[in-house]
Amino acid sequence: MYGAILGDIIGSPYEFDRGDKSKGFPLFMGESRFTDDTVMTIAVAEALLAAIEGHFVDDEPATEAIVGASMQKWGRRYIDRGYGGRFLRWLLSSRPLPYGSYGNGSAMRVSAAGWLFPTLEQTLEVAGWTAAVTHDHPEGIKGAQATAAAVYLARTGKSKDEIKKFIEKTFDYDLSRTCDEIRPFYHHVESCQQTVPEAVTAFLEGESFEDVIRTAVSLGGDTDTLGAIAGAMGEAYYGVPGELKLMCRRLLKDDLLEVLDLFEEKTAKR
Numbered sequence: 001m002y003g004a005i006l007g008d009i010i011g012s013p014y015e016f017d018r019g020d021k022s023k024g025f026p027l028f029m030g031e032s033r034f035t036d037d038t039v040m041t042i043a044v045a046e047a048l049l050a051a052i053e054g055h056f057v058d059d060e061p062a063t064e065a066i067v068g069a070s071m072q073k074w075g076r077r078y079i080d081r082g083y084g085g086r087f088l089r090w091l092l093s094s095r096p097l098p099y100g101s102y103g104n105g106s107a108m109r110v111s112a113a114g115w116l117f118p119t120l121e122q123t124l125e126v127a128g129w130t131a132a133v134t135h136d137h138p139e140g141i142k143g144a145q146a147t148a149a150a151v152y153l154a155r156t157g158k159s160k161d162e163i164k165k166f167i168e169k170t171f172d173y174d175l176s177r178t179c180d181e182i183r184p185f186y187h188h189v190e191s192c193q194q195t196v197p198e199a200v201t202a203f204l205e206g207e208s209f210e211d212v213i214r215t216a217v218s219l220g221g222d223t224d225t226l227g228a229i230a231g232a233m234g235e236a237y238y239g240v241p242g243e244l245k246l247m248c249r250r251l252l253k254d255d256l257l258e259v260l261d262l263f264e265e266k267t268a269k270r
Contacts, residue, residue: 001045001263003209003235004111006248007227008037010050010213014223016188018239023214036081037108037228038256043067043074043128045112045258049266052116052146060129068096068133071109077255083126090134093128102139104195108225110144113231114151115267135192143192147229153184153235160204166246173197179205179215188221195222197231207231210239 007141013019047070051057075083076092083091087105090096113127126146131141146167153163168175174197182198189195198219206212212234216226249257 001041001112001115001232001235002032002240002245002248003229003231003233004041004108004228005034005252005260006240006244007179007213007216007229007231008041008108008224009034009104009227009251010250011223013229014217014220017148019217019220019223021183021220023218025214025217026253027210027213032251034081034252034256036075036078036083036087036105037224038252039074039078039081039107040071040085040105041111041228042256042259043070043107046070046074046248048112048116048126048130049259049262054268057126064129064133065124065142067130067200068226071098071133081126087134096134098134098136101135102137102192103135103190104143104192104222104225104234105190106135106231107143107147107192107196107197107199108139108228110148111151111228112263113144113172114148114232114236115155115263117152120149120152123148142171143196146173146200147192148198150203150233151236152231154233164200164204167200173200175201175204177201179219183219184213186219186221190200190222190225193226196229199226202226202230202231203237206234206238209240210235210244212238246258 009032012035047067051063056062108125115122128141131144172234202216203212206215211232217223218229222229
């Protein structure tokens with residue numbers, strides 16, 4: 001989960017095309033902070049850990065209910081972290097219902113699903129459930145599943161070529177463009193279908209964990225979410241350097257760290 005959180009933090013100062021679309025930016029600066037991407041990543045991770053512990057993770061309604069409750073709990077605790085308007089209304093609703101979104105929020109929060117389950121089939125199933133709590137549009141579900149699948153495949157030793165072929169075949173994403181081809185025309189957009197393929201491409205081109213993040217953020221646009229999605233994949237493939245983990249911990253609150261530490265403990269045993 002460090003990968004998604006670091007991607008969010010590192011990308012946060014450059015959102016809305018505030019960077020210069022180069023890879024030579026400072027990784028951390030005064031404006032670097034965790035955003036809604038980190039909060040929701042933590043929320044989904046906590047919920048899935050609880051579902052596994054309670055032995056009801058195969059129960060779709062029960063899992064979706066605990067994911068939704070966890071997202072509302074954490075979102076209300078950190079209400080000022082940059083949520084979109086419709087999602088904010090969902091967070092504050094007494095009767096939260098999915099609202100047909102295909103926004104990239106379903107993909108940025110799903111990384112825990114890529115780590116917690118023993119099979120690709122279960123990973124895809126649960127990833128879809130975490131999306132459907134809010135983002136029940138087919139593209140919203142697809143974006144979450146593609147992200148979780150890439151994390152699962154990377155952590156289980158698949159090559160980048162194998163990951164690329166699976167994502168292309170299963171989700172019909174166009175991964176033929178290079179980042180150099182994407183970058184000049186890319187702008188701030190918040191849909192899964194215009195964020196997840198770009199984040200996957202940044203992961204495929206990145207030559208280390210740090211380079212994956214730099215490549216994703218250099219595309220511009222919704223840089224914290226691009227960073228979170230690509231960073232999740234980068235961690236699963238490369239691991240995260242210790243010094244970056246330490247910086248990540250310095251920028252998180254204690255309650256977020258408690259969930260992160262529990263997640264790291266549980267996944268280390270798998």
